[in-house]
Amino acid sequence: MRWRVERSVIPGFGITFGFATFFLGALVLLPLTALVMKGAGMDWTRFFAVVTDPRALASYRLTFGASLLAALINIVFGFIVAWTLVRYRFPGRRFIDAIIDMPFALPTAVSGLALTAVFAGNGWIGQYLEPLGIKVAYAPLGITIALTLIGMPFVVRTVQPALEELPRDVEEAAATLGASPAYTFFRVILPALAPAVLTGFTLAFARAVGEYGSITFIAGNIPYKTEITPLLIIIKLDEYDYAAAAAIGCVMLAISFVMLLAINLLQAWGRRRISGAVRR
Amino acid sequence: MSITLEQVTKRYQGQPVVNDVSLSVAEGEFFVLLGPSGSGKSTLLRAIAGLVDIDQGSISLHGNDVTHVGARQRGVGFVFQHYALFRHLTVAENIEFALRVRRMKAADRRARRAELLKLVALEGMDQRLPAQLSGGQQQRVAVARALAHKPQVLLLDEPFGALDAKIREELRWTIRSVQRELGITTVLVTHDQEEAFALADRIGVMNLGRLLEVGVPRDLYARPATRFVATFLGAANLLLAQQGPEGIRFGSTPLDATMRQPLSAGREHEVVTVLRPEELELAAQREQLSSSYIGRATVEELQFTGAMERLRLRLLDNQNAVQTSAGNGAEGRIEATRTQPERRALPLAIGDTVTLGARRMHVLPTPLSSFVVYGTDDAATLELAQAPLLTTLAARMKTRVATCTGAPGCTPAAMPGVAVTAATAGATTHAAELLRTGANEVLLLNAATDVPQQICMYWMDEAARHATLAVAASLLRHLPAEAVCIAVAPAGRRDPRRGQALRALLDARSEARAAHALETRTELVPGEAPQALVDYLATQPSPLLVLGSADIAAAQGALEHLAARLPALPVMLVYREARH
Numbered sequence: 001m002r003w004r005v006e007r008s009v010i011p012g013f014g015i016t017f018g019f020a021t022f023f024l025g026a027l028v029l030l031p032l033t034a035l036v037m038k039g040a041g042m043d044w045t046r047f048f049a050v051v052t053d054p055r056a057l058a059s060y061r062l063t064f065g066a067s068l069l070a071a072l073i074n075i076v077f078g079f080i081v082a083w084t085l086v087r088y089r090f091p092g093r094r095f096i097d098a099i100i101d102m103p104f105a106l107p108t109a110v111s112g113l114a115l116t117a118v119f120a121g122n123g124w125i126g127q128y129l130e131p132l133g134i135k136v137a138y139a140p141l142g143i144t145i146a147l148t149l150i151g152m153p154f155v156v157r158t159v160q161p162a163l164e165e166l167p168r169d170v171e172e173a174a175a176t177l178g179a180s181p182a183y184t185f186f187r188v189i190l191p192a193l194a195p196a197v198l199t200g201f202t203l204a205f206a207r208a209v210g211e212y213g214s215i216t217f218i219a220g221n222i223p224y225k226t227e228i229t230p231l232l233i234i235i236k237l238d239e240y241d242y243a244a245a246a247a248i249g250c251v252m253l254a255i256s257f258v259m260l261l262a263i264n265l266l267q268a269w270g271r272r273r274i275s276g277a278v279r280r
Numbered sequence: 281m282s283i284t285l286e287q288v289t290k291r292y293q294g295q296p297v298v299n300d301v302s303l304s305v306a307e308g309e310f311f312v313l314l315g316p317s318g319s320g321k322s323t324l325l326r327a328i329a330g331l332v333d334i335d336q337g338s339i340s341l342h343g344n345d346v347t348h349v350g351a352r353q354r355g356v357g358f359v360f361q362h363y364a365l366f367r368h369l370t371v372a373e374n375i376e377f378a379l380r381v382r383r384m385k386a387a388d389r390r391a392r393r394a395e396l397l398k399l400v401a402l403e404g405m406d407q408r409l410p411a412q413l414s415g416g417q418q419q420r421v422a423v424a425r426a427l428a429h430k431p432q433v434l435l436l437d438e439p440f441g442a443l444d445a446k447i448r449e450e451l452r453w454t455i456r457s458v459q460r461e462l463g464i465t466t467v468l469v470t471h472d473q474e475e476a477f478a479l480a481d482r483i484g485v486m487n488l489g490r491l492l493e494v495g496v497p498r499d500l501y502a503r504p505a506t507r508f509v510a511t512f513l514g515a516a517n518l519l520l521a522q523q524g525p526e527g528i529r530f531g532s533t534p535l536d537a538t539m540r541q542p543l544s545a546g547r548e549h550e551v552v553t554v555l556r557p558e559e560l561e562l563a564a565q566r567e568q569l570s571s572s573y574i575g576r577a578t579v580e581e582l583q584f585t586g587a588m589e590r591l592r593l594r595l596l597d598n599q600n601a602v603q604t605s606a607g608n609g610a611e612g613r614i615e616a617t618r619t620q621p622e623r624r625a626l627p628l629a630i631g632d633t634v635t636l637g638a639r640r641m642h643v644l645p646t647p648l649s650s651f652v653v654y655g656t657d658d659a660a661t662l663e664l665a666q667a668p669l670l671t672t673l674a675a676r677m678k679t680r681v682a683t684c685t686g687a688p689g690c691t692p693a694a695m696p697g698v699a700v701t702a703a704t705a706g707a708t709t710h711a712a713e714l715l716r717t718g719a720n721e722v723l724l725l726n727a728a729t730d731v732p733q734q735i736c737m738y739w740m741d742e743a744a745r746h747a748t749l750a751v752a753a754s755l756l757r758h759l760p761a762e763a764v765c766i767a768v769a770p771a772g773r774r775d776p777r778r779g780q781a782l783r784a785l786l787d788a789r790s791e792a793r794a795a796h797a798l799e800t801r802t803e804l805v806p807g808e809a810p811q812a813l814v815d816y817l818a819t820q821p822s823p824l825l826v827l828g829s830a831d832i833a834a835a836q837g838a839l840e841h842l843a844a845r846l847p848a849l850p851v852m853l854v855y856r857e858a859r860h
Contacts, residue, residue: 169364172331173422175351176358177378178429191368 032253038246050244051251055223056232063229064255066140067208070147074204075197077148078155085156086163100157103150108213115146116217138220143228146214151204158203162196195270202263209256281343282307282465283328283433287799288337290323296760298324298334299489300799308463310456312476315486316512321469322437324486328467329435330354342432357426357464361438363418365410371397371421372406378429396424399458416447423455427462434459436468440475452478473513477501485509488760493797505645505797506757507677510554517555517614518678519574519641520649522696524548528643531597535572535641549720550649550696552679554642557590560616561637562626571637577614579632589623591616593636647721647747647854648754650697651681654690654714661685664702668730669824669850670723676758692719702726703850708843712836715855721751724839725850731759732824732850737788737800738766738813739828739854740838745788747856748828753796755826755852763800765789768813771806778804810841817846828854 039047050056085097103111119126119136126136136142166189174184190197212230219226229252236245283305290298298320305311313321326332328339330351338347346354366374373380375396379389397403400420410418419439426434439455440448456479459466470476476483477497484494485508493500493509504510507518521530528535528551535553561571577593593614614636628634651674655661661683664670674681682697684690692699692714699719701710703726711722735756739748756763765788769781785802792798805816817823825842829835835853842849 167362167364169360169362170366172351173358173360173364173366173425174377175331176329176354176356177425178352178355178381179377180352180381183381188366192366194368 035246035249035253038242039250042243042247046243047247050247055227056229056248056251058224059227059229059232060251060255062140062143062227063209063252066143066147066228067205067211070144070151070208071201071205073144073148074151074155075201078152078200078204079159079193079197081152082156082159082163086160100153102153104153108150108211109217111149112146112214112217115142115149115214119145119218137218138222138226140226142218142220143215143226146218147208147211150211150214151208154203154207155197155200158196158200159193162193166192195267198263198267198270202260202267205263206256206260209252281305282309282341283467284340284343285324285328286338286340288324288327288334288339290320290327290332290334296489296762298327299760300337300763300801301486301489301491302337302793302799303484303491303494305465305467307465310459310466310468310479310481312480312483313467313469313486314471314473314476314483314512316471319486320489321471321486324491325435325437325467325469328433329356329358331358355429355431357429357431357434359419359422359426359434359436359439361441363410363415363422363442365418365422365425367410369409370406371402371408371410371413374410374421375425375428377425382429392428396428399427399461400424400454414447415443416451419443419451420454423458427458427464432465434464434466436466438469438471440470440472448475455479476513483513485512487512487757490757490760491797492757503642504554506754507552507644507646508757510642510644511678515557515615515617517557517560519553519555520679520696521551521553521643522548523551523643528553528641530574533573533575535574535638548696552644552646552649554644555614555638556640557615557617559639559641560614561639562591562616562618562622562628562634563637564626564634566635569635569637571639574636574638576633577636579628579630579634580613582628582630588617588619591618591628593634595636596633645750646754647750648677648698650679651700651723652692652695652697653681653683653700654710655683655685655702658683658685660702663727664700664725667725667727669725669732670700670729672731673755673758691717693717698723698852700725703843703847708836708839711839711853712832715832715835715853720747720855722853722855723850724843724853726848729848729850730822732761732822734764734820734823735759735761735826736764736766736803736817736820736823737826737828738768738809740809740834741828741830742784743830744828744854744856745784746791748826748854749788749792749796749798751828751852751854752826753792753798755824756798761824763792763798765792765800765802766805766813766816767802768805768807768809770808810838813838814842814845817842817849824850824852826852826854828856830856 081100085093116123116137118124119129119142121127121130121137123137129136134141136145170188170192171184174188179187210230212228215228216231219228219231221227221231229248233245233248236248281304283303285301285303288298288301289296301324313325315321323332327334330346330349334347338345340346341354341356366377369377372393375393376389379392393406397405400423402417402420402424405413405417410421413421436455440451443451452475468479480497482494483497483500485492485500487508492506493504500509501513504513510516510518519530521528521535525548526534561569563569566573576596578596579591580594581592583590593616595612595614651670653661653665653670655664665681665683670681682695684695698721699714700723701707701714703724707724711724714722735752737748737752739745752763765785767781767785769775769778772778781804785804789800789802792800803816805812807815817825827835827838829838832855835855839851839853842851
């Protein structure tokens, strides 16, 4: 990789590059390093014992499993919402468009409270689901619903602009070439939007992994069953076991980093393919 | 016939964007649809491809009615203005798209792709992505992609619109040679007349949703039938001249002109002539002219354009008789172009006075030349002249609106053109008076009359049919309205008059089609004229009635009946004396 400096309106490559590295270093890398140091403070056997404790393992499974599921649900429904907002004109469109951002602005504890009110055994929806044997509040299903709610705007807001820029004549071209609507959707529209969908997925997933506020209300926090990793860390902190909290934090960090890196690489490859950034 | 359109109409929010278009494109023909933006040409092309549903009419491809068949099944090749390539697919995958959809074997696909890339001169570009190609190359890929499944029809929607001049020229040659090689029926849409001339076997000119004229480029340029085609295909000066028994005069000088029409109703009348800038001859003295004299003019502007010199001249007399294609406010100005040898023979500077001659002129077969508004006082006359319908017509026809307020000598005999008068009480007597004193057409309206949505034609005598259709056709070329021919017959099925009326309608429709390239709807109204006419018109959204008559007294009677019941109805009265 060579240095490539282009003239631009913001002066000085030196200053901007310096600022970017300082920002990343001071606000992101430094605290993370401190976290790792803290975790490394204990010896390896204890570290290993803490992070592979069955209760911790169950929480990883729940946190990453529910986050992944929520992000997957979001790319399907978020895509449909974005499609509706971009492709159709109907009364109340602006209103719905504005409502999408609500989960961004709401304190997550409030969302959790609201969801619990709706899905608890005596809630608006919960009272009808409970007799059917479907338990939402205080169950993994409730966690997934909460994570879906807070992740939705990320998908909608990344897919929406990409969809708006997608030329309509591309669909018409596919039709004149004999492609069915389904073929056109899966072979023409979806590949063109894949980078945006992937970005939305990444953001929703990352947000879900770190989510804490809304879950504590709806999850019920039963160890081994509905206890998420961020909560486990809080519990360790309450017990003044800083080293154990840091150790579990390190594991979360490592898993998240690997997953985000993988998605980013995939995305970079896809984007290069479409924009043709690499010229031969 | 490869493509046949029958009375195709497409409306957006009630407004027709494609208005009653019928057209046949022959096998292997290169047809160009030419028109300004908003003329409906792209919508028509998209309707042929099945990308737009039509409201009325039918579309056939190779004899099969495909009006209700989707784009996917029609299988035409379509090239979009902005290429519409699949950006995530390589050139090879783009071209093979239609073949993959049809589940063709990989080896066959590869062979076909190689063939197509050779055709558009893009060999070796298979693995590139669209983003790695220039605009011209992308459009070549789009052409190859559209041809992959061997469509029988190729449609191109302003394919050169997004390209710069040099590439445009080059791609034009490519497309023409590809079309010749494959012998594929092609329709191309453009707003560039130069492009149309360079490519077309035949051109169809569209404006305001109507297909105005269809013809070979050379014929359309030399003998346009409408003002719009005359001025849209190249530059043109429109001159109002008089047609008398001895021929055509401009002011007091007789002219040589192509296409003489018989004098209608035996009266002298005004005609519109087309004078191309390159057909003007400039000389210092009248004796030096080798063509027929028009008048003297001063040079107002000079422009050097390389091969040609362009001049703007102001006529010293007969000023109000001239309009150029340059449009509004150019009254009295004539545009001329000269070759460099001509320029060297008579160098001119701004302010010089020259003598003009016309080498070749063409008379437009339109009965509507200019308008004269008649009123009792200045204020009322001016107000009437500002009626939206009249100003729209005058602007689109690039013609003048004169006024006439009771001054002596101010009669239709002295003031040629369509007489315009207010549709007030007693107007019918005035209209009859205007007809008696020499007017051939009288337009009755009031100051608020707007552009109609429908132009209804009704003639009281068969003798007036020809003129009624001609006037209505001329109006319809300048207004985005629907055309309806009306006949009135008693309701009884067995009444022999019903058969007669039906035959008359069919005759009129074929005459409109043959003589004016105009598609019309027909309406047989039950009852007795003129009451049946009133009943029908009362149900129509903003109609204008073109009323033909060969008898002034009968016309006056019908008009009185109509005016009493439909005071806001604009009427164009057409009078042609029956020949005995």
